[in-house]
Amino acid sequence: MEYLKVQREFAEDARRKLIREDALEREHEIVHEGDHVLFPLKKKIEVAGCETVEREGPLKTRKPRSLREALEGKLSDEDLANVPTSYNIVGDIAVLELDEKIMDKREVIAEALMDTFRNLKVVALKTEMVSGEYRTPTVEVIAGEKRTETLHREHGCLYKLDVSEAYFSPRLAAERRRVVDQMGRGEHLLVLFAGVGPYAILAAKDADAKVTAVELNPKAVEYMRWNVRKNRVDVDVVEGDAREVTPSLGKFDRIIMPLPKLADTFLNVAVEALNPNGIIHYYSFAHNTLEATGHLAEVLGAMGLRPDILDAVECGSYSPCLSRYCADFRVESL
Known part of the structure; x- marks a missing residue:
């Protein structure tokens, strides 16, 4: 392999010239030898004050572009077809859901995921769907550090x-x-x-909103209060059941309801807390937009109301057949 040998103080200028001339070979590592830097060449080039030398230089170790690519040669084609193409990365923790057919390969898959994303420190397997009173997932750490707490950055928060x-x-x-x-x-x-607190804190930070956030799960409340302090925003954090505490909180210009499975059972509470001409962001699972807005209209219709739909957007999948939708709407009388 031919390399351009350059004195260290001139290395950056030489590197730029090689890039301009499309002469820098990308498959091998740049080599450092004493006071010199050796750049791998894809073609011959003359650079003043430099010489061309022969070396057996190391190849670059290329990071896999996907989890499936990282698993090629480690799993059969049949198993590879069942490897998930999406997963949640929260801070330095990846949370995986696996098909039962490849559950016995979970450690191999977890290690490959850590090779794909070098910043990961933990891989956790979701063993049950989000459930229970507090909507908490059941997870098992299968690779990396034995912890499930992390710090996650999003939109500057x-x-x-x-x-x-x-x-x-x-x-x-x-x-x-x-x-x-x-x-x-x-x-x-x-x-x-x-x-x-992701909606509440972002709104307080970027929209200078007067925010009240209600949460039933005491552990989530503990983290939300920490997050409010850390992000230096003003959010009134209320622990309790939304049905019980919301009536005493006053009226609001906007209400966000990010609980797709049960939001329809809280709509009456939200409507009562909404200022005239206020907006509700209502999340639900449905097969399509028409089904999502249709069910919303049915629930409001039973209250003698109807939605004035401002927008309805698909914002993620829940299963191969169901997606998450958000309807932004105002409330009108029938």
């Missing part, structure tokens, strides 16, 4: 959470941005089912 104690989806980052970007300065915002 920092969140501490435990992936086994509180629900958090990094896949909703763009959706949280979409909602907060609609807000006017100083709005009164109520976030129900607030979790560790």
Whole structure:
């Protein structure tokens, strides 16, 4: 292999010249020898004050571009077909869901995931879906450090959470941005089912909103209070059942309801807390937009109301057939 041997103080200038001339070979590592730097060459080139030398230089170790690529040669084609193409990365923890057919390969898959994302320190396997009163996932650490607490950054905010104690989806980052970007300065915002505070804190930080956040899970509340302090925002954190505490909180210009499975059972509570001409962001699981907005209309219709739909967006999948939808709407009388 031919290398261009350059004195260290001139190495950066030489590197730029090689790039301009398309002469820098990319498959081998740049080599350091004493006071010289050796650049691998893809073609001959003359550079004043430098010489061309022969070396057996090392190849670059290329990071896999995907989990499946990292597993090629380690799993059969049949097993590779069952490897997930998506997973949640929360801070330095990856949370995986695996098909039962490849559950016995979980350690191999976890190690390959850590090779793919070098910043990962933990891989956790979700062994049960989000469930229970507090919407917490059941997870098992299968690679890396034996912990489930992490720090996650999103839109300039920092969140501490435990992936086994509180629900958090990094896949909703763009959706949280979409909602907060609609807000006017100083709005009164109520976030129900607030979790560790991603909607509430972002709204307080970027929209200068007067925010109240309600959460039932005491562990999530503990993390949310830490996150509020750490991000230096003003959020009124309320621990309790939304049905019980919301009536005493006053009226709001905007209400966010990020609990797709049960939000319809809380709609009456949200409507009562909404100022005239206020907006609700209502999340649900459905097969399509028409089904999502249709069910919303049915629930409101039973209250003698109807939704004035401002927007309805798909914001993530729940299963091969079901997606998460958000309907942004105002409330009108029938």
